[in-house]
Amino acid sequence: MPDSPVPVNLAERLARFADLWAQKKVAEFNDYEIKLAKLKGEFVWHDHPETDELFLVLDGRLTIRLPDGEVSLGAGELFVVPRGVQHCPVADEETAVLLIEPAGTVNTGTAGGPLTRPAGTLD
Amino acid sequence: MPDSPVPVNLAERLARFADLWAQKKVAEFNDYEIKLAKLKGEFVWHDHPETDELFLVLDGRLTIRLPDGEVSLGAGELFVVPRGVQHCPVADEETAVLLIEPAGTVNTGTAGGPLTRPAGTLD
Numbered sequence: 001m002p003d004s005p006v007p008v009n010l011a012e013r014l015a016r017f018a019d020l021w022a023q024k025k026v027a028e029f030n031d032y033e034i035k036l037a038k039l040k041g042e043f044v045w046h047d048h049p050e051t052d053e054l055f056l057v058l059d060g061r062l063t064i065r066l067p068d069g070e071v072s073l074g075a076g077e078l079f080v081v082p083r084g085v086q087h088c089p090v091a092d093e094e095t096a097v098l099l100i101e102p103a104g105t106v107n108t109g110t111a112g113g114p115l116t117r118p119a120g121t122l123d
Numbered sequence: 124m125p126d127s128p129v130p131v132n133l134a135e136r137l138a139r140f141a142d143l144w145a146q147k148k149v150a151e152f153n154d155y156e157i158k159l160a161k162l163k164g165e166f167v168w169h170d171h172p173e174t175d176e177l178f179l180v181l182d183g184r185l186t187i188r189l190p191d192g193e194v195s196l197g198a199g200e201l202f203v204v205p206r207g208v209q210h211c212p213v214a215d216e217e218t219a220v221l222l223i224e225p226a227g228t229v230n231t232g233t234a235g236g237p238l239t240r241p242a243g244t245l246d
Contacts (some may be wrong), residue, residue, distance in 0.1 A: 004192050007200035029175035029203045029223070032155075052152035058199075069127050076181075077130035080152045100152070100223070 010036065010058055014096050016122045023099060023107055023119040035099045035119055039091040046086070046111035051102050053081045060095025064088070133159065133181055137219050139245045146222060146230055146242040158222045158242055162214040169209065169234035174225050176204045183218025187211070 008026045013036055017024055020040050027034040039062060055062060056078040063072050064079060065088040071079050081087045108116040131149045136159055140147055143163050150157040162185060178185065179201040186195050187202060188211040194202050204210045231239040 005189065005194045005202070007194055007196045007202045010199045010201065027177070027201060027203050029177050030206075030225075034177070034201065034203075054150070054152050054157070066128065071128045071130055073130045076133045078133065078150060078157065079128070079130045080150050080157075083153075102153075 008034075010098065013122055014038070014058070020094075021107070021115055022117060024122050025119050026122065028103070031102055032100055033103045033105075033119060035101070037097050037099060038094055039089060039097060040094040041091065043089040044108055044111050044113050044115055045088040046109035047084055048081075048101070048105060048109045049084050051105060052083050053087075053105070054100040055079050055081070055089075056098040056100075058096040058098055060091060060093050062095050062097060063090045063092075065090060131157075133221065136245055137161070137181070143217075144230070144238055145240060147245050148242050149245065151226070154225055155223055156226045156228075156242060158224070160220050160222060161217055162212060162220060163217040164214065166212040167231055167234050167236050167238055168211040169232035170207055171204075171224070171228060171232045172207050174228060175206050176210075176228070177223040178202050178204070178212075179221040179223075181219040181221055183214060183216050185218050185220060186213045186215075188213060 013026050020038050023035040023037045025033045025035050057073040057075050059075050061074050063070050136149050143161050146158040146160045148156045148158050180196040180198050182198050184197050186193050
């Protein structure tokens with residue numbers, strides 16, 4: 001442990017990047033990554049056969065379309081998409097989210113496509 | 124999946140309980156539990172040899188004493204206590220936190236004592 005550990009301030013980390021749909025790792029615990037992302041518009045339908053995915057909205061509003069409906073999340077609301085369930089995140093306004101997934105989870109799951117990108121880090 | 128899934132609203136869930144140091148499970152993902160707790164005063168020094176522990180402060184201020192210092196978290200700040208590292212949470216004012224740990228993690232780790240209690244759920 002360092003002598004003076006510092007917390008991860010989510011607002012400060014969000015201010016460090018502007019690119020949309022790009023996941024930025026801010027912490028690790030066990031085999032998982034805590035990531036931030038800014039979303040606007042419509043993502044792609046995809047699933048993660050091997051893991052659940054946790055979304056916590058920090059600012060804005062996120063709709064997660066699901067096979068049998070959709071769930072709408074405002075700031076301070078979280079939702080867990082079960083493994084193997086197709087979902088499509090949509091944000092009408094720019095929305096900041098915290099995500100938790102196992103390290104190495106691909107953002108577009110099994111769908112692939114042009115929005116696929118590895119999780120980045122913040123300098 | 125239910126037809127109309129609903130998100131977990133953290134403020135609404137926090138309003139449902141008042142007992143201190145009692146972890147309330149609000150969601151599960153994979154083998155982990157997402158829990159809320161209200162803290163005030165000083166907990167016990169303990170560690171979790173088998174898992175990291177994530178603290179995200181939602182309201183108030185939490186100090187986590189560590190062997191070589193301490194870290195102070197305000198609302199919107201998170202910190203991961205590495206597995207096996209002794210720590211003692213302290214809150215001068217009532218503080219609300221979100222915790223993530225593997226299901227079955229004991230709140231007092233290897234220390235035990237009168238503050239040991241299983242994670243509860245909210246009706």
